[in-house]
Amino acid sequence: MSARHALPPLNCLRAFETAARLASITRASHELALTQSAVSRQIQRLESDLGQPLFERQLTGLALTDTGERYYRVVQRTLRELGEASAEIRRRPSEQSLTIASSPTIASFWLSRQLSGFQAHYPDISIRMLIIEDPNRLEPGECDLGVYYHLQGEVDPVGMTAEALFDQEQVAVLCSPTYLAREGRPESVIELLERHVLMVVEDHYHDWLTWQCWCETLGEKWRTPARTLSANSYQLLMNATLAGQGVTLGWTCLFEHELQQGLLVEALETHIESRGRLSLLTPGQSQMTRAAGLFRQWLMAPNGDTS
Template structure:
């Protein structure tokens, strides 16, 4: 009689890893394009195969059992190595391709302006851009290098090293000239809160710099603004700012072209040094291909 296969099905392991990482069957299903019930069935099948529970089901969510926590660390490591090696082998036929991950805002406002210079210097490298808003959701096997704002020791995506692209940057209140023509100038910080529309990002990843933080660190009196436009997309709010709909916090080096061209202007002269730096994110333990080395050298050079 043949012995039972010692390895569980890959589909069960992927479902378990996603459910454990997200602490949710529903979010795991969304990530893997499966229903919540399908994830639940895969987990039950895995638990039956192992002969022990991996999760404790509570009314307020999932918690891993001690066995589940130990198994999760092993499964996550194995799947990561499998993804990396699969991606490496797939790239063998196209070793001149470079996949860059970035947020939609950085990709559209800054990276798209810079890439022509790199492509002119390296015409043999094929560029692919992957836009993901939150670097914590990056799959390390799907990209070569990332460009994101990074706050050292506070917002550290797992498995990635960060090198600052900008050595210094200021955060200022910016708007379009059209907005100032229509609404009038901003007299002072109090006037901005009382009579102007503030763009507010509802995104946990950007919580390291909010309007309230900006005001308090500049020693301005703060109270909730009278008018806001809120969205969970900084790119959407930046497009609305360029269209004249309000005032947003903007990173001056990131928006240098818009400020130089006059499509954006400072609503007030005050600015705050940015704790977050535009940074190059590199997967740890990844062999640097020639395109990766070329891009790293280019983007970290002072002229980039």
């Protein structure tokens, strides 16, 4: 059999790579937008095709076998290189175009405002926004730059370098003035947990910014909140917060405009320092285009002053 005919189906390789990277069939199914049974069938088909088990099923999740570990490294590298090459071919090669990847929340609440100023100075540059929630799903070849929260060692996209956009950033408890007028200002962390509606993000990528982490960082004893509103979209929860439906944890720099305009207020005066930094991500192996270089200069310069 030729090497070409020995290749397993691409969807099986994607299912295997995702499950191995996340060590979970459940998380892999969420990322691939498939059912858990579909992901399991694709992995089983791959194992049958190879004639070797790739995973050991454990109570705590998935663990790669020795064969699976070696195969995972090859598959991950191959899929990444294939994605980068495909993205480069799809993209319009132009010094006057710029593709910026970001999450829905950052793009809508912060980045869009930066773009208006940049476009006023450089009207000849065409901008394309690429919205991807998890930066770990970002392929370097499909964008010129990325703007994401970067947490070294935990949120570290392969092949990307990160530059923090702010020297420091605080996490605060935010709500709308309408909510505060209706529910009253909490006098303590305990009252916040017992009486107020807390916005909860159901997303493993955001696990480093949680109410429990915030509470324990303050030295307070954690207890399950009495009232919550949960979603797997931080953007949705921020819009619900603006609509007066509860309180959420938010970065003061990211939501500086909303705070200055009085659309959001701090329900508590207590801050903690953010573990992650809003950062500019740059593909490490690609040469920066003129448009990307100008945008980087724009973002990194104080107050957008590029003179």
